[in-house]
Amino acid sequence: MSADLIFFQKSEWEHVTFSPAFSCSYALLGKYTLLVRGNGFTTEETERASLAFGKRIADEYIPSDGPFILIHDWRRYRDGTLQAHKLFMDFIVNNKQLKVVVFCNCSWSQELSIRLGRALGFLKTGIRICRTYQEAVKVASFYVETGSLPPDRLDPFAFLHTKTARYNKELLDYLESIDWKSGKQTGKVALHYRHPLLPVFDSITLIRSELEKTFRERDRAEAALREHQQNLEALIHERTAALKASEIKYRKLLELTPAALAVLTPHLSVSYVNAAFTTLFGYALDRFSSPASFTATLCPDPAMEAQFKFFLASHLPEDRDLTCTTGNGTIIYVQVSLNTISDSLLLSFTDITLRKKTESRLFELSLKDELTGIYNRRHFVSVLSQELQHYQRYGTPISLLLFDIDLFKIINDTWGHPAGDFILRELSSRIAGQIRDIDIFFRTGGEEFAVVMPGITLEQGEIAAERLRVIVADTPFLWESEEITVTISIGLAEAEQPNSDPKSFFRKADDRLYWAKKEGRNCVCSSR
Incomplete structure (x- = not known):
């Protein structure tokens, strides 16, 4: 051992x-x-x-x-x-x-x-x-x-020299000759036809026959199951490969698209930004570590952030113009398009800074006179209406000063239209330098001008008007080494109830301008 x-x-x-x-x-x-x-x-x-x-x-x-x-x-x-x-x-x-x-x-x-x-x-x-x-x-x-x-x-069983032992041994030998996994007999066991256990062998043979059928059906079912499993695995592999290829394709499309894109979860966590987004804003994905950081980083102030969050919470597929801050602190204007994809938000950002500046410039040009740079008649009508509404609500005084250049046609005929344009520009600059910051200066016609003076009574307006008249009359304009003397006639009116609508207010000042000219020009009329 x-x-x-x-x-x-x-x-x-x-x-x-x-x-x-x-x-x-x-x-x-x-x-x-x-x-x-x-x-x-x-x-x-x-x-x-x-x-x-x-x-x-x-x-x-x-x-x-x-x-x-x-x-x-x-x-x-x-x-x-x-x-x-x-x-x-x-x-x-x-x-x-x-x-x-x-x-x-x-x-x-x-x-x-x-x-x-x-x-x-x-x-x-x-x-x-x-x-x-x-x-x-x-x-x-x-x-x-x-x-x-x-x-x-x-x-x-050798020590048992009995028929029972021999019969049991033969039964065991027969059972051991059967492959119980397949039901088939692997060897032959010879039995005497008078064997007392022959019915048992017959029963076992019948069981073995049924087992063979069962095993054949099992084998067919297992083969069919394996084939189905192989087909299913092949299909899963094919679909997985196609899905992966599709994901790579669309991710590449997102990366190559010129639009700045960001994908947000319903809780406003950022799950993806493309290269165009990083180029536009200067922020990579790791910059947005928390849900609140996305809107807080892009928006320059709390009011704009609240507007942005309200827009995101709507989940409505629409566009919104916003003001945003880039990584280097520059303020830009963007148009944000919102779309919902499954449980995510897809945001597309378009830089409209140039368009906004152009629109602002165009709007400014639409309100200002191209020659003199002061406001035009169109803006004059709007401002006069707004100031009169403020007067009617709060009762603060407001005066309107209208003037035009005396004998301006003679200037054009004598020195030419370039000289006339020069006079208009220089006179506008001279007047603009003499009025208050809250006074609003307009060119309402060829050589006609207006000044809206909030908070000014008629008496105060007379003083301001006389000062403007003297500034123009006492200092000639120098055109190509020649001095040109210019005078202006001024009509002045203060808004009074109930005749405080824009038309009647303007007509009142215009009538007084008419009397100023009739009385010899180069004067101020405030009482007709």
């Missing part, structure tokens, strides 16, 4: 392995062999507890890098019930690490059940039946050393 197969008992097992509450006792023989000695079956509960304890011993003390050999000594287990045998067989069948089971001190019926279990394919480990415990230890030692079982020279 190998020196490794030395019997030893763990001291911590003593209170359980030999207790009446357990049907088996355990000991280790060397490194890879576990000895199980049957003590008789008490109850199913104690049998299960005993086998569970044995499994814990095997899991803890038998190394996983070598063979697990089980010696089962049934010397004191002869009175065990069929339930005990079944539980032990389940313990053996379900152990994946077990390689060999060596049975010893078995009764004839126990040997028969073991051989029947092997014949029916329930016992998938190596099986050896020995007469004595010493012989079982030798078999285990041989397997540990060589990795194989020694030749079996013992016929378990």
Whole structure:
């Protein structure tokens, strides 16, 4: 016997392995062999507890890098019930690490059940039946050393020279000749036609025939299932590859598109920005670490951020013009297009800064006189109406000053239209430098002008008007080394209830301008 197969008992097992509450006792023989000695079956509960304890011993003390050999000594287990045998067989069948089971001190019926279990394919480990415990230890030692079982020279039924033993052996030989995985017979067993167990063989043959049909149907079903699985895997692979290719394609399209794009979750976390977005704003994806950082980073002030958030919360597919801040602090104007895709928001940003500046410039030009740079008649009508509404609401005084250049046609006829344009520009500049910041200066016609003076009474307006008249009359205009003396006639009116509508107010000042001219020009009229 190998020196490794030395019997030893763990001291911590003593209170359980030999207790009446357990049907088996355990000991280790060397490194890879576990000895199980049957003590008789008490109850199913104690049998299960005993086998569970044995499994814990095997899991803890038998190394996983070598063979697990089980010696089962049934010397004191002869009175065990069929339930005990079944539980032990389940313990053996379900152990994946077990390689060999060596049975010893078995009764004839126990040997028969073991051989029947092997014949029916329930016992998938190596099986050896020995007469004595010493012989079982030798078999285990041989397997540990060589990795194989020694030749079996013992016929378990040889000592029974009876017809019953021979009949049982023939039945076992017949059962062992059947491949129970396929239902086919792998060898031939000759039976005498008067064999007393012939009906049993016929029943087994019928069972085997039905098994063959079942196995053929199983094989066809498994083949069809494998084919279906292969087709399904191929289809999944194909769809996955197509989806991946489509994702790469559309991601590349998003990267190459000239529009600045950003994808947001419903909670306004940024999941994607393309290269155009980074180019426009100067921010990469990692700049937006929190949901609130996206709107806070892009918007220059809280009011614009609130407007942007309201727009995003609407989830409506529409466009909105916003003012945004870039990474270098520049203020730009963008048009944001919002679209909902599944549970995400797709934002497209278009830089409209140039358009906004152009629109602002065009609007400014639409309100100003091209020659003089001051406001034109169109804006005069709008401003006069707004100022009168303010007067009607709050009662603050407002005066309107109208004037035109005296004998302007003579200037054009004498010195030419370029000189007339020069006079118009210079006079506008001179007047603009003499009025208050809140006064609004307009060119309402060819040589006609107006000044809206909020907060000015008629008396205060007379002083301002006289000052403007003197500034123009006392300082000649120098045109191509020639001095041109220019004078203006001024009509002045203050808004009064109830005649404070724009037309009547303008007509009142215009009438006084008429009287100023009639009285000899170069004067101020405020009382007609």
